[in-house]
Amino acid sequence: MSLVVKDLRVEIATGERRLIPVDGVSIEVAANECVVLLGESGCGKSLTALALMRLLPDGAGIADGDALLDGESLFDLPERAMRAVRGGRLAMIFQEPMTSLNPVLTIGQQIEESLTLHRDLRGEQLAVEVRRLLAAVGLPGERLSAYPSQLSGGQRQRALIAMMLAGEPSVLIADEPTTALDVTVQAQILRLLKDLQRQRGMGLLLITHDLDVARDMADRVAVMYAGQIVEWTTRERLYGSPMHPYTRRLFQVLPSAVRRGDRLVQISGRVPPPDAQIVGCRFADRCSDAIEACRADAQGLREVAPGHWLRCGRVGSASPLPEVKPEAGEGRPAAGLTDRLATPVLELRDLAVHFPIRKGLFQRVAGHVKAVDGVSLAIHAGETLALVGESGCGKTTLARAALRLIEPTGGQVLLSGEDIGRLDGEALRRKRTAMQIVFQDPFSSLNPRMRVGDIIAEGLAALRPDLDAARRAARVADLLDRVGLPRDAAGRYPHEFSGGQRQRVAIARALAVEPRLLICDEPTSALDVSVQAQILNLLADLQREQGLAYLFITHNLPVVAYLADRVAVMYQGRIVEEGEAGALLSAPTHEYTRMLLNSAPGRGPA
Numbered sequence: 001m002s003l004v005v006k007d008l009r010v011e012i013a014t015g016e017r018r019l020i021p022v023d024g025v026s027i028e029v030a031a032n033e034c035v036v037l038l039g040e041s042g043c044g045k046s047l048t049a050l051a052l053m054r055l056l057p058d059g060a061g062i063a064d065g066d067a068l069l070d071g072e073s074l075f076d077l078p079e080r081a082m083r084a085v086r087g088g089r090l091a092m093i094f095q096e097p098m099t100s101l102n103p104v105l106t107i108g109q110q111i112e113e114s115l116t117l118h119r120d121l122r123g124e125q126l127a128v129e130v131r132r133l134l135a136a137v138g139l140p141g142e143r144l145s146a147y148p149s150q151l152s153g154g155q156r157q158r159a160l161i162a163m164m165l166a167g168e169p170s171v172l173i174a175d176e177p178t179t180a181l182d183v184t185v186q187a188q189i190l191r192l193l194k195d196l197q198r199q200r201g202m203g204l205l206l207i208t209h210d211l212d213v214a215r216d217m218a219d220r221v222a223v224m225y226a227g228q229i230v231e232w233t234t235r236e237r238l239y240g241s242p243m244h245p246y247t248r249r250l251f252q253v254l255p256s257a258v259r260r261g262d263r264l265v266q267i268s269g270r271v272p273p274p275d276a277q278i279v280g281c282r283f284a285d286r287c288s289d290a291i292e293a294c295r296a297d298a299q300g301l302r303e304v305a306p307g308h309w310l311r312c313g314r315v316g317s318a319s320p321l322p323e324v325k326p327e328a329g330e331g332r333p334a335a336g337l338t339d340r341l342a343t344p345v346l347e348l349r350d351l352a353v354h355f356p357i358r359k360g361l362f363q364r365v366a367g368h369v370k371a372v373d374g375v376s377l378a379i380h381a382g383e384t385l386a387l388v389g390e391s392g393c394g395k396t397t398l399a400r401a402a403l404r405l406i407e408p409t410g411g412q413v414l415l416s417g418e419d420i421g422r423l424d425g426e427a428l429r430r431k432r433t434a435m436q437i438v439f440q441d442p443f444s445s446l447n448p449r450m451r452v453g454d455i456i457a458e459g460l461a462a463l464r465p466d467l468d469a470a471r472r473a474a475r476v477a478d479l480l481d482r483v484g485l486p487r488d489a490a491g492r493y494p495h496e497f498s499g500g501q502r503q504r505v506a507i508a509r510a511l512a513v514e515p516r517l518l519i520c521d522e523p524t525s526a527l528d529v530s531v532q533a534q535i536l537n538l539l540a541d542l543q544r545e546q547g548l549a550y551l552f553i554t555h556n557l558p559v560v561a562y563l564a565d566r567v568a569v570m571y572q573g574r575i576v577e578e579g580e581a582g583a584l585l586s587a588p589t590h591e592y593t594r595m596l597l598n599s600a601p602g603r604g605p606a
Contacts, residue, residue, distance in 0.1 A: 002033075002170050002171045002203035003067065003068070003171045003203055003205070004028050004067070004068040005028070005048075005052065005067045006067070007025070007026055007066075008022055008025040008051060008064075008065035008067065009023055009062070009063045009065050010022035010051050010062060010063065011060070012061075013059055013061075014059070014275075019273075020227060020275075021044045021060075021227050022048050022051060023044075023227040024228060025065075025224070025229055026229065027205075027229065027232070029203035029205050030203055031170065031201050031203055032201045033204070033220070034194070034204040034206055034217050034220075035205050035206070035218065035219065035220050035222060036207075036214040036218040036220075036221045037205060037206070037222050038208060038209065038211070038214050038221055038222065038223050038224065038250075039209065039223060040271055040528040040530050041209065041271075041528050042270075042273075043225050043226060043227065045175075045207045045224055046095070046207060047060070048224075049092060049175050052090070052173065053090065054074065054075075054079075054082050055086075055092075062075055069085065069089060069090055069170070069171065074090070087118060087163075087164070087167050087169075088118040088168070088169065089169055089171070090170070090173070091164035091165070091169040092164065092172070092174075092175065093161060093172070093174040093177050094175055095177070097148070097153070097156040097157050097159070097160040098148060100160055101156060101163075103147065104147075106145050106146060106147055107134075107143055107145075107147070107159045107162075108130055108134075108144030110163055111130045111133055111134070111159075111163050111166055112130055114163050114166035114167060115166045117167075118166060118168075119168070130144065133162040133166060134162055136165065136196065137159070137161050137192060137196075139155060143159070152391060152392065153181055153185070153391065154181055154391070157177060157178075157181070157185075157189055161192065165200075168200070169202060171202065171205065172193075172197070172202050172204050172205070173207070174204065174205070174207065175207045177189055177193070178190060178208075179525065181391070182389075182390045182555040183557065183600050183601070184596065184599045185390070185391065186213075186599070187599040187600075187601070190601070204217075210529075211529060212600070213601045214235070215235060215239055218235040219235060220233065220235065221234075221235055221238045223238075223244065223250075225282060226272050226276075226282040228282065228311060229309075230244045230246055230247070230283065230311045230312070231243060231246075231311070232301065233307055233309065234308075237305070237308050243304065243310055243315055244311070244312050245288070245290075245314070246267075246283045246286075246287070249267045249530075253266065253530050254533075255532070255558050255559050255562030256561060257561035257562065257585065259562055260561065263540070264536055264562075265533065266533050267286055267533075268286050272285075279296060279297075279298065280293075280295040280296050280297050280299075281295065281297075281298070294313060297313065299311050342380055342381065344378040344380050344414070344416075344549075345379055345380060345415070345416055345516050346379045346402065346435075346517050346549060346551065347378045347379075347412075347414040348376055348378070348398075348402060348413055349411055349413075350375070351374070351376070351402070351408055351410075351412070352370070352410040353370075353401045353406065353409050354368040354371070354409040355368060355369045356368055357369060370572075371394045372397050372401060373573035374411070374574065375398060375411075375570075375573075375575055379517070379549045379550070379551060381516070381547040381548075381549055382549070383565045384549075384563055384565050384566075385549075385550070385551055385564065385565065385568060386552045386567045386568070387552065387567075388553075388554065388555065388567060388570070389569060389570035390596075393573065395521075395553045396440075396521055396553065399437060399519045399551060399553060402435075404420060404428065415431065415434060416516070418431075430463070432513075433514070434516045435516070435519070436511070436515040437521060438503075438518065438519070438520045438521065438523045439506065439521055440521045440522035442502035442503045442505065443495075443502055446502060446505060447494075448493065448494055448495060449493075450493075451490065451491055452480075452485075452489050452491075452493070453473070453490030456479055456505070456508050457472045457476050457512070459509060459513050460472045460476075464513055475512065476508075477490070479508040479512060480508060482511070482538060483505075483511075483534075483535075483538060484534050484538075485501060485505070503523060503527060503531075503535070504531075504535070506523075507523065507535065514546070515548070516549060517548070517549045518539075518548055518549070519553070520552045520553065522554055523535065523554075524556065525554070525555070532559070536559065536562065539563070550563075552564060557597065560581065560585065561582075565580070566578065566580055566584075567579065567581050567585065569584075569588075569590065571592050576593070577592075577593050585597065
């Protein structure tokens with residue numbers, strides 16, 4: 001075995017309370033094997049990886065258990081010896097490469113640093129190996145002199161992989177390495193990891209919440225919930241016959257074309273916090289099959305079939321989990337039933353956004369980057385238009401220009417028939433009650449110095465002066481309920497929430513002023529599947545109740561198939577294909593659209 005983890009237990013000291021976010025985790029990663037650690041946010045996946053790397057945050061420590069790398073205990077090593085292992089025989093790719101790369105060093109310098117430290121290379125030998133590593137991850141040699149800020153998200157992730165490979169690790173840990181990347185870059189990164197694993201015979205521990213990614217990559221899967229492994233088996237058995245109620249629920253919450261019009265199944269409640277005093281099964285309060293004995297008796301992992309381990313006392317007696325069907329009147333109209341004769345909520349006519357290219361001492365304009373180049377679209381009330389395409393094709397620029405967050409170079413933007421390009425000052429500010437946006441990264445769009453309640457109420461105070469303080473507070477409380485956050489969240493700051501919770505705050509803020517148009521820029525890209533189901537159900541409910549028009553920017557094609565009425569495919573600033581969602585996704589006519597669909601995860605083993 002390359003890596004064997006035995007009964008790992010992580011403890012965090014917080015005054016008199018003891019938090020146990022990782023409680024008795026045991027997994028094995030063999031050479032040339034990919035093990036996927038799967039589960040919701042807050043289950044302890046990333047903390048497990050940090051414990052193996054001995055990079056736990058202050059206040060957290062390894063309370064029990066062991067981790068053996070090629071037979072050697074990682075937890076018995078002194079820190080000096082562990083520094084030689086970390087980044088060498090055991091390496092980790094973090095979720096956000098920009099936080100892992102030094103912004104003041106070039107990519108070449110950072111790879112050189114790793115090679116010098118772990119392999120003691122110098123001179124010409126060092127230069128040759130740096131270029132070889134860069135070529136191995138598919139980056140051209142001229143990127144050696146580039147700084148992280150000069151690379152795209154996919155290029156930064158490739159550079160980080162090159163750094164991690166420099167020490168020739170026997171085990172590589174990858175923590176959500178493709179979160180928020182578009183489908184083509186995601187496919188490239190996953191294929192790269194799989195190829196490198198096979199070429200080098202590495203063990204790969206892949207942490208993800210994406211069930212499709214897990215199916216493409218895994219040899220074995222460990223499903224984690226509330227700090228414990230609840231199911232552990234091969235990919236074929238897990239995807240053929242999942243047994244734990246939590247695993248089965250994860251599969252049921254996935255959006256797809258066949259579930260269009262139905263409300264997605266939701267997993268009630270939340271992952272219990274690490275300080276919860278739970279005696280029995282940790283999933284019992286969210287499980288429809290639970291009986292009183294589940295809450296009284298804790299279950300250990302037991303082998304229920306060859307190579308299939310489970311932490312559940314109801315196996316064999318549990319009834320199949322029922323599919324949740326929409327109640328009468330809850331379904332959304334089928335695609336194509338929108339009244340095309342009505343005035344669109346949003347209409348773009350030959351919209352263009354060109355950015356000048358300046359050169360020379362006097363920065364004269366030498367040309368233009370045509371980020372958006374003559375786009376015409378229309379979205380009606382109660383309709384969802386999905387805008388798909390790779391990063392850099394102009395999707396976000398189009399959204400910002402539609403809201404006049406940046407000024408278009410040409411064309412018109414009509415909101416309910418009114419040309420907002422002619423508005424300015426107070427008139428434009430009043431119009432903003434009708435149009436709102438949910439950004440991809442909620443942390444950068446939420447003021448870190450403001451409490452959540454004030455963030456949500458800020459728009460009400462600016463755009464709804466008719467509401468007094470009491471009515472604004474009541475509206476904030478109602479919005480927190482709608483997006484699935486506790487009311488006491490109003491008194492907390494953004495950094496106190498997980499990424500998924502922060503996205504719910506951003507959605508609540510956007511909904512506060514009751515807009516007619518909501519632009520959602522990758523709103524579920526960083527959410528696990530259970531929270532994604534809640535957000536998609538929420539958006540569907542609001543559209544049904546209020547007739548909202550959605551411009552939904554995403555790279556998640558199952559979400560498109562479930563939510564969208566129409567799809568517009570964008571490439572290099574232009575719309576190359578547009579049509580009804582079902583027809584376009586099942587029979588695309590443009591070669592670029594076919595390439596996007598073929599790049600989506602979940603189309604078969606890698």
